[in-house]
Amino acid sequence: MECVTWARNAIEKSPEHIAGHSFLTAALAMEGDLAATAEARDTLFRLNPEYSLTWMTENQPPIGELAERLREGLRRAGVPEG
Secondary structure, three states, X not given: OHHHHHHHHHHHHOOOOHHHHHHHHHHHHXXXXXXXXXXXXXXXXXXXXXXXXXXXXXXXXXXXXXXXXXXXXXXXXXXXXX
């Protein structure tokens, strides 16, 4: 829940910034909120139709445990690998 709050605050401050939308999508997926996850994922794809796990790794490379949790959440949300 803390990550969802953080991501929503980040999006509020910078609505076009992809990272906030990435974290929101992943966090909602990890919480199991399917409807909110789908909405967040659709917004992420609307902002960047090329978004994938490969794109994220090349353009917003998270590191360590955070990277694995983010990737897992995005996979659960249906974000493609490449």
